[in-house]
Amino acid sequence: MIEWFFAGLAGVILAPTVAEVLRPRMGPSARQSAPGEFAELSRGVTHYQWLGPEGGPLVVCVHGLTTPSFVWEGIAPRLAEAGYRVLTYDLYGRGYSDRPRGAQEGGYFTAQLEELLAHLEVADRFTLIGYSMGGAIGACYAAQHPERLKKLILLAPAGMGHDLGPVARLVVNYGGFGRWLFMAMYGRSFRKGTETERDMPSSVPDIVDRQQNELRYRGFRGAVLASMRGILDRDLEEEHRTIAECGLPVLAIWGRDDDVIPISGMGKLAEWNRRAEHDVIEGAGHALAYSHSEEVLRLLRPALESAQK
Secondary structure (H helix, E strand, C coil): HHHHHHHHHHHHHHHHHHHHHHCCCCCCCCCCCCEEEEEEEEEEEEEEEECCCCCCCCEEEEEECCCHHHHCCCCCCHHHHCCCEEEEECCCCCCCCCCCCCCCCCHHHHHHHHHHHHCCCCCCCCEEECCHHHHHHHHHHHHHHHHHHEEEECCCCCCCCCCCCHHHHHHHHHHHHHHHHHHHHHHHHHHHHCCCCCCCCCCCCHHHHHHHHHHHCCCHHHHHHHHHHHHHHHHHHHHHHHHHCCCCCCCCEEEEECCCCCHHHHHHHHHCCCCCCEEEECCCCCCHHHHCHHHHHHHHHHHHHHHCC
16 A cells, blocks of 8 residues: 555656656757747757848847747837837747756846847847846846947846745745746646736737647746746846946836736836836736737837937
């Protein structure tokens, strides 16, 4: 009897690992329907897409923790129609990009962006737009390379020391047990969270199904956990103060009803960078990039125009 008990316990413990190993890798077959192109970078393949006329003012868009570059589909084409040359790409661990292992600190993501820009031979200065975790990545990149940017635009940006709750703290702080708990629970939690957006108006077609499709592939869960333990596990006061000292123009756009990146982060950013400008979209939550894309575009247009002067 006791042998059956321990066998069952072992099965429960090993189940999340076995399930992850059995998931398909992101590879050529999964990429057959991907728009855009691919770059072989030092850590693996990165999927990217150009929109808009060559020679137009350059805008680079960085997505967040769990929504790949398709999150920009309600915004990037409209910027392209306005004459901007827009680059979107999938961060490692998401979308059609590879899922390399490693601690996902700021340098992990800024290196990917630096290598991609070098691969594409982008030498001109550009405006960087970062959404959610992409805002944290944007701040890290801007602090390292302010000379490359015309302006930094942040949508509901991470990096202000927000608290994701007791379960997230447990997952982040307790090594192997935290990883086991995350791998066992995250799929169900992610599906439940995204299902709440099923009836929400969205400028990105089928966004709930496309988000949930990320769970099919090996490495997505590990990438999310690595980011939670990495770039999302600290505030970016030093980076934002560096950006302020450099005089780089910054615009932050917040959702009034955001319960993931609370609007209280606006106060922290204002303290760290008194030159930063702020706008608030009433009635918007954390999904503002696709739930309120028209309002976001309305704020982006003058900000992008001012960056060209």
